[in-house]
């Protein structure tokens with residue numbers, strides 16, 4: 531079958547189509563809109579492969595030892611600065627293909643700069659997600675229910691609201707539509723997280739992702755949630771949160787030197803060829 535190679539993978543069921551394009555010769559010549567249309571076709575869960583987004587795997591020059599660039603787009607074709615679950619799957623793919631050594635820290639360039647991935651003894655991957663920005667209080671709403679929300683930037687924008695219940699039959703509802711938010715605060719859109727407490731250092735969340743809708747998990751969102759919870763708990767740096775998502779669990783550590791380390795699984799489930 532003519533076409534180009536793809537792989538399918540997920541991190542806590544936030545799923546992605548990976549496009550190996552090391553020298554940019556497969557997809558690099560497309561215009562922005564042509565690439566956005568290709569991404570929408572690939573992410574279509576009926577007529578395509580299906581995914582919350584696309585990770586294009588591009589080799590960088592060997593400057594400063596950073597050899598890879600993760601070109602991420604949401605399912606609607608829009609570009610985002612970073613994808614936390616996606617960068618773990620991206621790294622796992624490189625390890626699987628022998629293109630990176632899992633025994634060494636792996637730097638990957640993104641639109642939000644270089645992130646470094648390390649492999650834990652249990653095979654989970656830890657990503658240094660950088661320094662969070664806590665930008666103040668905003669508000670979000672679903673239907674006629676509104677909540678205050680913490681504005682947290684993880685390279686991409688988040689609004690984190692603490693709610694009474696995540697139940698689909700409760701005020702948060704089925705999240706079939708984008709929550710209302712302050713467009714003056716988020717002119718390029720926003721990822722909206724709804725959080726309940728599960729215990730000390732333990733929360734659960736649902737997320738409506740910019741450009742993808744409700745997903746089973748959001749890595750940058752889990753980081754934003756852990757930061758908002760630590761701030762609400764008067765903790766700040768030096769705290770660790772377990773974040774339960776519909777698709778699995780992520781561990782988020784806010785280090786004493788103000789960096790966010792996210793640890794979670796990454797699985798590559800299939801490979802193939804497509805003409806989409």
Ligand SMILES: N[C@H](CCC[C@H](N)C(=O)O)C(=O)O
Nearest residue numbers: 610613614615686740749750
């Ligand atoms: N929808 C997000 C990007 C993907 C984030 C999420 N999949 C993650 O794991 O961080 C945005 O537009 O900023």
